[in-house]
Amino acid sequence: MIAIVLGTRPEIIKMSPVVRECQKRKLDHLVLHTGQHYSYAMDRVFFEELELPDPAFKLDVGSGAHGEQTGKMLTGIEKVLTKQRPDIVLVQGDTNTVLAGALAASKLGVRVGHVEAGLRCYDRSMPEEINRVLADHLSQLLFVPTNVARQHLAKEGITKGVYKTGNTIVDAVRQNLDLAERKSNVLHRLGLEDDDYLVATAHRQENVDDPKRLKGVIEGLQRVSDELKMTLVLPTHPRTRKRIEEFGLRSDGILLTEPLGYLDFLILEANSRLILTDSGGVQEEACILHVPCVTMRESTERPETIAVKANLLAGTNPKVISEMARRQMRVRTRWRNPFGDGRAAERIVARCASKRKRPG
Ligand code: UD1
Ligand code: UDP
Numbered sequence: 001m002i003a004i005v006l007g008t009r010p011e012i013i014k015m016s017p018v019v020r021e022c023q024k025r026k027l028d029h030l031v032l033h034t035g036q037h038y039s040y041a042m043d044r045v046f047f048e049e050l051e052l053p054d055p056a057f058k059l060d061v062g063s064g065a066h067g068e069q070t071g072k073m074l075t076g077i078e079k080v081l082t083k084q085r086p087d088i089v090l091v092q093g094d095t096n097t098v099l100a101g102a103l104a105a106s107k108l109g110v111r112v113g114h115v116e117a118g119l120r121c122y123d124r125s126m127p128e129e130i131n132r133v134l135a136d137h138l139s140q141l142l143f144v145p146t147n148v149a150r151q152h153l154a155k156e157g158i159t160k161g162v163y164k165t166g167n168t169i170v171d172a173v174r175q176n177l178d179l180a181e182r183k184s185n186v187l188h189r190l191g192l193e194d195d196d197y198l199v200a201t202a203h204r205q206e207n208v209d210d211p212k213r214l215k216g217v218i219e220g221l222q223r224v225s226d227e228l229k230m231t232l233v234l235p236t237h238p239r240t241r242k243r244i245e246e247f248g249l250r251s252d253g254i255l256l257t258e259p260l261g262y263l264d265f266l267i268l269e270a271n272s273r274l275i276l277t278d279s280g281g282v283q284e285e286a287c288i289l290h291v292p293c294v295t296m297r298e299s300t301e302r303p304e305t306i307a308v309k310a311n312l313l314a315g316t317n318p319k320v321i322s323e324m325a326r327r328q329m330r331v332r333t334r335w336r337n338p339f340g341d342g343r344a345a346e347r348i349v350a351r352c353a354s355k356r357k358r359p360g
Contacts, residue, residue, distance in 0.1 A: 003086035007034030007097030017171035017345035073100035117142035118149030166340015203237035220321030
């Protein structure tokens with residue numbers, strides 16, 4: 001049996017093709033949701049839109065300090081795995097849920113498969129970097145999206161059990177874009193016109209929990225919107241919303257919305273002139289959708305996007321954000337998508353199926 005452990009928005013989206021593939025092959029599998037994300041707009045909406053079955057197990061861990069949150073997950077995941085005895089635990093990405101899933105499984109002697117293995121930004125001040133390094137070193141199956149990721153692992157001595165599959169985000173985009181085009185009326189709802197607006201997201205701990213950096217991000221976005229004379233939409237992560245209020249920051253000139261469902265967000269991205277973000281998944285989607293991107297961080301674990309000129313790093317200085325935005329507005333958008341052919345889930349599940357223990 002394959003146990004899929006997930007808990008946050010990007011994991012639900014990026015694991016959805018894996019769940020679908022398990023269903024298609026009629027493979028014995030279960031989904032365990034840690035409850036790291038729990039607000040409707042960060043969690044339930046994706047199960048509904050992506051037509052995913054309810055998780056078989058829900059831990060309802062909720063928010064908390066890193067140790068507290070990860071510790072609760074560890075306890076809960078261990079209980080489920082001890083009872084269910086899966087052959088493989090699959091985790092995706094770099095969240096606390098991933099670390100807890102990989103650690104609980106490996107201590108029980110259950111094989112761990114890490115989807116999106118081998119990403120590195122080489123900044124250990126980011127909680128995500130710690131999580132992804134540890135998850136990789138706990139895994140027996142490492143599903144890398146690209147050769148760059150494979151090389152990162154090789155540098156750390158991990159060469160066995162590494163399989164290049166592409167990133168399941170390509171599968172997710174392809175599986176949902178047509179549906180999104182048919183179903184979403186987000187442009188109409190927000191009063192936007194194709195190619196005449198900008199989209200931004202920001203939620204990284206190091207950006208939004210630091211008043212100076214968050215102020216830089218907001219001022220940068222205001223500046224870009226002003227200079228390019230385009231509406232800028234910021235679907236706002238709950239962490240960011242909370243901090244904007246707490247720090248008393250003014251967001252005049254920016255169109256703040258609730259976090260959007262996947263179908264609306266895909267349409268918003270696909271039709272925008274430029275995307276500004278600190279999100280990992282959004283950097284990838286911008287690249288896949290051929291929309292130029294500016295990343296409001298000092299480093300990225302998605303250097304493939306920079307290499308094809310789909311993305312530029314800007315940090316959080318407003319002047320630099322606006323300079324990079326102007327540059328990216330001029331870029332030719334016919335780059336090659338480095339993240340695969342949309343069949344990553346097929347490869348991942350096929351490999352897991354071939355590695356399951358035979359009965360008896
Ligand atoms: C987490 C991941 C991050 C990932 C992001 C995806 C870690 C360390 N961080 O960050 O890598 O990019 O998810 O979005 O695992 N909140 C709500 N409702 C929710 C979830 C969170 O209101 O459903 C608020 C709470 O105030 C909470 C805060 O957001 O304290 C942060 O949530 P948390 O899960 O700790 O981290 P994220 O910033 O979401
Ligand atoms: N996303 C969404 N609605 C939004 C913002 C983002 O559906 O309002 C999706 C986006 O399309 C991408 C994923 O959420 O697939 C990225 O998640 P997030 O930025 O929260 O986390 P990260 O990828 O940085 O870990």
